[in-house]
Ligand code: OGA
């Protein structure tokens with residue numbers, strides 16, 4: 001990724017300003033109470049639930065500290081990821097994604113038809129994971145996805161497998177807190193995640209000679225339910241603040257996770273919470289690593305506003321859609337630069 005190919009150049013309207021406000025605004029939420037929970041602590045949980053609800057409403061983003069995932073595991077995950085990406089390209093391409101298997105290494109992802117300045121390695125939480133074989137609504141056939149692991153570094157596989165176990169636990173805790181913050185039973189959403197299609201991405205953003213023209217990931221919203229992101233100390237994640245539509249850089253906090261609500265929670269909650277636009281800026285002198293965990297329901301989950309959150313005064317804002325078909329369509333349009341409008345939840349919006 002030496003010179004900047006035209007494919008990476010953002011339209012003028014979407015190029016990043018190099019001077020950006022680093023924000024303290026994204027709420028930092030301390031989860032330590034969850035590790036010590038016993039009778040008598042219910043008030044603190046109530047307070048925590050309120051904090052989570054406020055953060056989801058105001059920002060759609062928050063950071064969590066004292067989350068219970070061991071620091072040593074976070075360090076090992078970064079270290080294995082760095083070693084993998086430092087391999088020769090021929091070596092990385094041995095575990096390359098292709099049109100049949102969407103898992104593994106690739107460096108040609110596009111967001112909104114502009115190429116991202118990054119290389120990634122994807123693996124799923126469930127192995128195997130089932131998704132629809134085609135985006136066609138009538139086609140019931142399923143595709144079985146299996147992880148592919150590189151030979152080097154040898155510990156990558158084990159570290160990643162350990163990582164997903166911990167991240168899955170944390171994601172369920174966050175999901176339950178979010179459910180409670182909507183006034184629902186803690187486990188209201190849990191059934192949707194049996195046979196989940198969650199996946200993890202190791203991201204490497206190499207130094208970019210033209211950080212004012214390209215982006216590590218173009219502006220987008222996450223399509224799934226919840227994203228739990230680990231980033232290194234370099235920084236580069238920009239979030240569009242709901243209040244004024246301005247971009248804010250999320251200030252890295254060591255050993256924290258950044259959590260954001262995805263499109264599915266926007267639909268389930270009938271827009272009480274919104275999925276917020278974000279992007280990744282790159283730097284000329286520094287590479288950056290991040291590891292998002294995309295917490296997604298099963299392929300057969302039908303997504304629609306929850307009955308408990310709709311009534312005559314509050315009509316459903318979305319038609320029901322099938323998550324697997326949505327996901328499959330997205331994957332295809334990301335794989336190649338397709339001259340199609342990428343699928344969005346907006347397509348299911350009801351004009352009330
Ligand atoms: C993503 C994303 C942010 C980051 O992959 O969807 O928003 O900091 N990544 O890598």
Ligand code: NI
Pocket residue numbers: 220221222227278
């Ligand atoms: Ni994202």
